[in-house]
Amino acid sequence: xxxxxxxxxxxILNPNATFQITAKSHHSKMDTNVYEGWVGKGKVxxxxxxxxxxxxxxxxxxxxxxxxxISMPPFGYLFDGID
Numbered sequence: 504x505x506x507x508x509x510x511x512x513x514x515i516l517n518p519n520a521t522f523q524i525t526a527k528s529h530h531s532k533m534d535t536n537v538y539e540g541w542v543g544k545g546k547v548x549x550x551x552x553x554x555x556x557x558x559x560x561x562x563x564x565x566x567x568x569x570x571x572x573i574s575m576p577p578f579g580y581l582f583d584g585i586d
Contacts (some may be wrong), residue, residue, distance in 0.1 A: 511554040520546035
């Protein structure tokens, strides 16, 4: 549930949407992608971060300096289950 005073970080996922992976469709300076041409299923339609829409209609909608740095140790808890 989204509660008052919470971050309100949420995505709206279309599990039936498909998309083709291309280097041009990624936010990267690389001009190649090892998965070039592959078709994926399931697509994030909208992303809301800290109560603001930051991704919609395949566009990143952010203001410079609006990010929040979260310090994490290398190989932190996210890697505990990886063998």
